[in-house]
Each structure stands twice: as C-alpha cells, then as structure tokens.
Amino acid sequence: MTHALMAAIGMPGFPPAEDLVRLLPVLILSTGFVLLLLLDLVTPPSARTALAVLSAVFLAATLGAVILGWFDTAHHGLAYYGSYAYDRFGLFVDGIILASALVVVLISPGYLNRRGLHYGEYYALILGATVGMMLLAAASSLVVIFLGIELLSVSLYILCGFAHTEERSQESALKYLMLGGFASGFLLYGMALVYGETGHTTLTGIRASLDALHGTDSLLLIGIGLMFVGFAFKISAAPFHTWTPDVYQGAPTSVTTFMSVTTKVAAFAALIRVFSSTFEGTYLKWNGIVAFVAIVSMVIGNLAALGQTSVKRMLAYSGVAQAGYMLIGVAVQSPQATVGSLYYLAAYAAMNIGAFAVITMMAGRGEDLDSYDSIRGLAFRRPYVAAAMGLFLFSLGGFPPTAGFFGKFFVFSAAIQHGQIALALWGIATSAVSVFYYLKVGLLMYSRPREGEAGYDWARTTVAGSVALAATTAGTLVLGIFTYLIYSAATLAQMGTFPVPPNS
C-alpha cells in the first residue's frame, strides 16, 4: 500500500516498482494472511474447513509464483536496497517451506476438529509464519533477517499455545517464547556488534567491509559468535536445544509438524547466507565453533533420543541430531557442502514432516499419539500408514534408497573431500547409533498389542491426510531415487545466490 502510494507521489530514492515483482511470492501469501483473518470473522464454525482450503490455495499459488520465479532469471538480484534477495537460493528454500506448509494445512482440519481447536486464526497464523520464513530465506540484510525470525517466531509462539486452555500447550508456548526471546537477544547483540564493526546492515555492505578490512577485531568476532548462538537456538542445535523436546511435545502435534521442519529450514537458509556467504572471509575464525556445535548436536541428539518413550520427544532429539548433520555443511567451506546442506534440508522436510504427519493424523480425541505404547500394533490396523511411517523412519536413519541416505551421503562426502574427516566420522558413528531408536519405533508398530491392554483409539485417515501421506512418501522416495533432479536444483540454487554464492 505504502509502496504504491509513494511510487505514485514519486518520492526520490523510493525502491523501483520492479521490486514488487521480486516480492511477488511474499505479497501473495501476505494477501492470503490478511484475507483469512477477515474471512474468519464471517465464517460460521461449521464451514471452517473452507478456510483450510483457501489457505491451501494461497500456498499453492505462492508455490506457483516461486516456481515461475525460479525460471525468471532476468529479475533475479537484490531488491529494496539490498535487503531482499530474489534468487534461486531463496526460491529453493521457499519451495521446501511452502510444500511443507501445504502438507501441514492438509492434515490440520481433521486433527484440529478432533482436538476441538478448529479456529480460523490457525490458518492465518500458519500463513503469517510462512511469510516470515520466506522473508528469512530471502533476507540479505540484518534487519530483514531479524524481522523474518521474529515474524515466524511470534506466529509460532501463538500456535504453540493454540490449545490455550491446556497446560501442556501453555507451557510449551511460554517456554518457547522465553527462550526464543533470549535467543533473539543474543542474535541482536551480535548484529549490533557486526553492524558497529563493519558500518553496514546489508550483507553486501558487510561483506565488502570485511573484504576491505583485512584483519578482524575481537568485537567483530564476538558479534559473529553471538549471531551464531542466536541461529543455533532457532535450528535447535545442542547445547542450545534444551527448549526443543518440551516445546515439541507440548504444542499441538500439527504445529509441531510445521515448526520442526520449516523453522529449521528457514533458519538454515539464513545461516548459510550469513555465514557461508557473507562471513566467508573470516571462515577460519569461526569454523571451529560451528564444527564443535555440529558434533555436540549429533552426539547429544542421538544419545538422548535413545532413552525416550514419547515419539514426539524422540523426534525432537532426532531433530537436534539432524541439525548437527546439516551444520557439517556450514562447517565445511566448499560449494559441495552448501549443496549438500540444501539437499539435506529438502530431504529432512520430506521425511520429518511425514513422520510427524503420521503422529498428527493418528492422534485420538483429546490426546496425542505420543507414547511408544500407543503406537504399538499400528501396522495391524493401519498397514499403509505404518508402512509410510516405516519408510520415514528408515529415511531418518539414513538407509538407502531414501532421501535421508543421500542427504547424509552428500554432506559427509563434502566433509571428506575437504579433508574434514573427523567431522564425517562423528557423523557416521552417531548415525549408526540413531538406527537403534528409529528401528525401535518401527518394530513397535509391527509388534502385536499386549494381551489385556486397552487398544489405542486411532483416528480414521481422512482423504486429505492420505494425500499428505502420499505426498511425503513420494517426496522421500523421489529425493532418494531421482537424486540427480534435486541435487542439480540445489547446485543451481547455490550458484545463483545473491549477493555472493556461499563458499564460491
């Protein structure tokens, strides 16, 4: 609105109208967000599924705009005075985020109805969070990175507390808010120091400053370190992961499905853009910390997941470990490593959303399919769902020919090629550990329920749920079998990054 107005007045220095084209995907989704809020006021409670359909339409339209944008290389570049990058890197990540959000919207109505939580704000907030993630993925200035993180975080705080009369949900939201705010503080102080030491808030300017400076001040390095702490909180890498299990477990499962994947993907995109691309010149000063956090995440995540008795908590710790694997791609400075990380993000989205979607769809009335006991015997009543879940678990454990295997393969091989064999060995050793807990859940699904025990009341699979499961299954298999497709897309994304391709 302001934009059109100011452009009409002809204010000097106003961003060109062309920038609106570059912002198109975000604009479509923001329109959807506002429209859903307004329509919620006039929609009767019985027709709220229509809101889900509408949000799915907007997500699909945005996905379409993103795909068109992928081929629209003429417009690629920085917009809004270098604060927004319209490039293949951002669009690749946008694609992952939007596809994940679409799956979440598909499985949500059934789940929310069973839990008695079907309110229109849910979809608006999902779209709001998605807008924040897309902005974060495309952000090329510190201000937009911060605002993107906050937009997605504030939406997610509310979504975590969406079952706001339930104590678990309240607790989850409050914990997430407090630790999220704490992390934002670190991120911001880091940004303040980086801004102060380089004199810029845009990544282009920061990189130019760093290149011109040849030497780095301690305060700048402290700033970089604090920014990394802030990001590590958001991607839930150990030792900044303590909020993850509680928040994941307490939040409504459909929200957990959404946040466990999309937050990580979007924050990783920003992390790669800031660290692998902008701070590349100071790589030797921070790569040790990143590698250390990666190793700690892999070790703590996998070991803690072993002892869990709740599927949600197990997947939360497994997410910590997966963040560790992905961080290898940042700790190793080579284009292959970045591509490997991008591939891993896509694979992680497909398999993790799938696994959480099963938990969401099977959740009974008023309670979540959470404990290991409740998943026992799933295969005998819901063979297809159990088979899909088995596939996701295989993929998370890193078995070929699934997405997870190739994700790990690309990241580890990039590390080995770059001489960081220790990192790859830690990764391989901890993946071996992870097989135990993934298989444990798999075996539980295929073991008969104990005699004399009340069977768990699994929900019926809805049509939308089947579509969602089919899509995530297909995604996991396609990423595993037609590896080349996604790998070349990730390579194009890496090469097409503005302002500077990471590790080039």
Add this chain to the structure above:
Amino acid sequence: MTAVDLLAYVVAGVALVSAAGVVLSAKTIYSALCLVGNMVSLAVLFLLLNAQFVAAVQIIIYAGAVMVLFVFIIALLDPGHDPDYEGPRRDPRLWVGIVAVGYITAQVFALAVNGTTYSKADHVLQGQRLAQAANPGDQHSFAFDPGSVNAAGNVQVLGRELFTTFLLPFEITSLLLIVAAVGAVYLTRRLPHAPAEPPGATAPVAALPEETAPEPGRETVGVG
C-alpha cells in the same frame, strides 16, 4: 569533560543501577519500576547521542505502552513476592552473575576503547556520507549539531530512510504487529467449551500456598 559528559556519566550510572534492580528486586512491581527507570535513562542517553526520534519513541512506546502493559498485568495477577526468591544475598548464582557482568563489561569496554574496525578502516561509505553532508540542498540541513558529519538522528533523515532504504523492514513490522494483536486476542479469549480435563491432572496446583491462589481469575476458564 563537559557538563553534557558529566550528565551522561550520571545517567549511565542510573541505567546500570536500575538494570540491576530489575533482576534483584524480590517484588515484581519493583522490577517493573526499575525497568521504567532504566528505559527513561536510556532515553536521556539517546538524546545525548543525537537520536531524538528514538528517544521519543523509547519513552512513548517502551516506557509508555509496553511498561503500562506490564504493570497492568502485574496489578491484575498480583504475583507479589517471588515465592522462591529470597533476595540477592541468599542466591549464590547472583554473585556468579555479578562477576560475569563485571568481566564481560570490562572486556567489551577495553575492546571498544580501540574504536571500531570500521572507523579505523578507510572506507568507501565514509566518503559517501561526507559527500552527502557537503551537499547543502540535502535534508541534512536540519542538523541538531551542525558540526557533525551528518545529522544522524534527525527526524527527517530517519523518516526518509524508513521509506526508502528500509521500506521492506518497515512494512514487515506491520505484519508482525497484526500477528501479535491477533495472537493476544486469541490467547486471552475464553473458549465456548472448555476441554473436559480432569482436575486431578493438575496435581502441582493443589500444593500451592493459599495466598498466591488467583482469586479474581477463578471465574474464568480454569481447570475445574
């Protein structure tokens, strides 16, 4: 040392003491008052740093709106004393904290005395800004401090920046505010049907001391 510098020292002292007060006060309302004091003293520092608009916003939004919200919630909930917090002398962690504060502050101060990397480097942007300031037809003519290189902090400059260079962030904040407003309304709304959760599920509540039980909040959704 000029009189302005002296004022800055005094206000900085007030800011530090009130910041400590936020964390050390046993009563929540005192923490809130200390935070107001901290914000007001920061606003004075902003004025001294030639950031008039930010100082005004700090007072109006932060010390005004946000803190009023805090005080309102404190008055509504009446948390009184922090039940487990016995003041600074009883808690060894606070002494660790004080040492940490002292150490980190000293480090940052020592590093900052050397000036920033940016200011030591001969940078392109510096030249740009000098050229900008030298241009008399610029909006910079409304300089609070004519001697300074530019008038960073004057309202016109900020306004122009906000609608040109920082247009995108400015528009994102509008989305953020809608999300926060919708969220606050949703989270505090009473649902037409409270979920049928057994009261026994909230065992810790039973152990609460009686005087901290929320009498005014009882008629709301609650557990029972």
Add this chain to the structure above:
Amino acid sequence: MLSIELFPLLLGLSAAMFTVGAVGVLVRRNPLVVLMSIELMLNAVNLAFVDYGRYLNSEDGQIFTLVVIVVAAAEAVVGLALVSQVYRSGRELDVDDLSEMRE
C-alpha cells in the same frame, strides 16, 4: 555534544545491561521478571545500536533500534497474554514449575 570518548563507556554500559538481563533470564523463575529481563537485553541492544550509529555517523543503527522496539512490544504482548492465560488456569507463576511434561 557528547564527546567521542564516551563511546566505549556506553558500549560497556550496554554490555553490562545485556549481561544483567541474561543473568536475570537464567536466575529468576517468575515469568514476568523473565520477560522484563528479556526487555532489558533488548534495551541493551538498542543502546549499542544507537551508540555505534552515533560513532559511525550512520542512521542505520537508529532504524534498527526502532525495529527492535516494535518487535519487543509485539513479543511482550504475546508473552503477557500467555502469562495471564497460565495464571487464569490457576497455576503458580514459576517457570520451573511448568513441567507437565518430561516423562
């Protein structure tokens, strides 16, 4: 006008406030005080931004400060809504007592 020698002093002050806020988040258990400590951290960030901006003669720091103020307000609104909701359902205001989960 403030002399430039005060730049490190104010940066040190911001570091002190930031650490005090961080200690508050870690030590205190009342969610309202934790939220206020987070506000303190964000205030420290604001001071650092304005201080650096003055030192560098760049207004970007002040714009960033405005953005931080907006975000802090948004976060405080949501945080206080959650706190009041927790309190409404009749629970003690204590971060550590929020442990329905963890089995």
